[in-house]
Amino acid sequence: MSDDSGSGALGPMEDLESFRARAKAWLADQVPGLAAGGVPAMGEGDGGQERAALAKRIQAALYEGRLAGPTFPVEYGGLGLTVAHRDAFNDEVRSYGADAVDLFNLVGGLWGLSIGMIAPTMLEFGTEEQKHTHIGGMLRGETLWAQMLSEPTGGSDLAGAITRADLDGDVYVVNGSKVWTSQADFSDMAVMLARTNWDVPKHAGLSMLIVDLTSPGLEIIPLRLSSGGTGFCQEFMTDVAVPKTNVLGTPGDGWNVASRLLVHERNTVGGGSTFHTMFVGRGSGGGTRRNAGVGSVGLARKVAGPGDADLVQDAMKDHVTNTVSGHLAARVVEAMAIGALPPAAGSMLRLFGSMAGITSSDITMEIAGTSAVAWPSDGSAPGSAVGVGYLGRQGGAMASGTAEIQRNIISERVLGLPREPAQDRDVAFKDVRTNTMPSGTAG
Ligand SMILES: Cc1cc2nc3c(=O)[nH]c(=O)nc-3n(C[C@H](O)[C@H](O)[C@H](O)COP(=O)(O)OP(=O)(O)OC[C@H]3O[C@@H](n4cnc5c(N)ncnc54)[C@H](O)[C@@H]3O)c2cc1C
Structure with missing residues (x-):
């Protein structure tokens, strides 16, 4: 049962069902207000600032509701709970429906860098003061990184x-x-x-x-x-x-x-982070999301007719890939936790995720058809978000390291294959031959 120690969090002993019930009640209480203005779209006017402001408001509300940072230590503002608690929250978000999913996809996207990557790196390397100040600031929704x-x-x-x-x-x-x-x-x-x-x-x-x-x-x-x-x-x-x-x-x-930061980044982006805040994920639609960010299954439900066998096949291919992606993440995370795979195995998730993302983007574009190429300015066409998303398709596969770099990491640090040759490995950096060194630096 709950350990209501008055520390600002419920403490490590809160059981899963009590946490789940609190999450459900919190969502019912908070989502209508937080979702009232909708989630500002990316790529429109000052969308970034508005999205950040809303993401901060949601994170602050989570903290107030003693739901922020489930797996972070209590002394740095977290709840000292388990990944299962974090996952229970996400389950409740999905059950709540589209409004909550939209809000927490925003939270997952914008706070991922801070809470999924930088805060865990700080836990490993930070001074006590850095951990108290900065991790606390992130979990309270004050500082985006x-x-x-x-x-x-x-x-x-x-x-x-x-x-x-x-x-x-x-x-x-x-x-x-x-x-x-x-x-x-x-x-x-x-x-x-x-x-x-x-x-x-x-x-x-x-x-x-x-x-x-x-x-x-x-x-x-x-x-x-x-x-x-x-x-x-x-x-x-x-x-x-x-x-x-x-x-x-x-x-x-x-x-x-930086290497540890990148491990946390690849885990976060690949879906295998144990720290990442509430994140419902890209998925293949599943039917809960509305137009913005809708996946291939949700889109196929809207546009497919009885004769559209190819379209349904494509949507299922995407759905299966996303399902496999989720299972792969769970398996790799478990293997890393018990030492059966090294931390560099996060690159397997990142590589699979980037390939799946490209496939998914191609398929949703195909299903959306012309509505993903041109749409009314109110964004009401089923494919409007798909068209914009397609433009970022390749970028999503480069962030946190390109596919080639992930393959290098897997081959060298997971499979033990020979390292790439490097001319500059044992040379003082000022003596490395280059044409890009700032003037006055090279020896
Ligand atoms: C959406 C997005 C978000 C990003 N966010 C951030 C961020 O927040 N912070 C940040 O610091 N950076 C960020 N980046 C940058 C990202 O990390 C780099 O784009 C990526 O590491 C590749 O670097 P580069 O673009 O300079 O390409 P280069 O390093 O110039 O590579 C060019 C090409 O050569 C290939 N290549 C290079 N070296 C090798 C090798 N050894 N073996 C085989 N092939 C090789 C690459 O795969 C690539 O195809 C982001 C990028 C994107 C697209």
């Missing part, structure tokens, strides 16, 4: 980062540029990979910094996409001062921190 890893010189070779952070007294002075930073234009904080030592090989000279996105000298430029939205940004740092206490982990250990 971004991750600044990729650079204009390349995202796959993350360890080749050339954004520099030079220690000057009590601060690091950061100069450089990051790119493809999801949701940077409406986030509050970020983790940033920067080079703090040029005299050691590339993997050894990096540090992970915690950066306030309102810092002077940090310019954030949203990048306009073909969908009309601004899903990510480029940032330029000119003498940005970051307190030296804002290193996550130890100075020079940034590659290790």
Whole structure:
């Protein structure tokens, strides 16, 4: 039964049924108000800011309702419960229906980076102060986070980062540029990979910094996409001062921190996170979702006639792939938990998920037909969201590392095949031959 210790959370002893009943009651009480204005669409006007504001309101309401961060430790604002509790909440969301599913797909999408990826990395590497301040801030719905890893010189070779952070007294002075930073234009904080030592090989000279996105000298430029939205940004740092206490982990250990961050990212994106907040998932529709974000099964229900055998076959192919994806996630997560697979196995989920996403996008586009190519401006056509989604189809398979990179990781770190050759592995980074080093850096 409940351990109502007055700690702000119900405590680790709350049983599943009591948690489920509270979740059900909370949804009945909160969803009508939270869903009243609808979920602002991506790619329309100031959609990103409005979506972020709503996602923060929902997360804050969850925290108030003692439902936020089920698997996070109580001392950092979580509930100290189990994945089964988190899953029970998601079951209740699905049972509630389309309004709740829409809201929690938003929460899953926008808080995934913070709560699914950065907070678990902080649990592993953060100081007590960092954990209390930042994980608590996320779970209370106050601070959205971004991750600044990729650079204009390349995202796959993350360890080749050339954004520099030079220690000057009590601060690091950061100069450089990051790119493809999801949701940077409406986030509050970020983790940033920067080079703090040029005299050691590339993997050894990096540090992970915690950066306030309102810092002077940090310019954030949203990048306009073909969908009309601004899903990510480029940032330029000119003498940005970051307190030296804002290193996550130890100075020079940034590659290790980034590697764990990426493991949490691949688990989150692949559907295998044990931390990710309430997330109902992409799925193949299942019939609960409304037009926006509707999957192939929901769409086929709307448009298929008795003679549309091919269309139904396609919808079933997508449905089966999504079902397999869910089972694969459960199996890989369990195997990682008992040590039967290494943490790098999260790349299997990411790879399968990106292939499934592309198939799903193609199939839903096919089913939606012309309604996914042109639609009335009120967005009422069944395929309007599908058409916009299709434009982001390839991007979804690149975020958190391309398919080639996932295959490299699986081959080297899961299957033990030989490593890729690298000319720069044991060379001081300043001596690595390149044509992209900032002037005055190369030795
Ligand atoms: C939707 C989306 C969201 C993103 N969000 C973020 C974010 O929030 N923060 C962030 O830091 N970054 C983000 N990214 C960037 C993303 O991580 C990079 O796009 C990705 O790592 C690839 O880097 P790149 O685009 O520079 O391509 P490159 O690294 O230049 O790669 C180009 C091509 O070469 C191939 N390639 C490169 N190296 C190898 C190799 N060793 N073996 C085989 N093939 C190779 C790649 O597979 C790719 O096809 C996002 C990207 C997308 C599309």
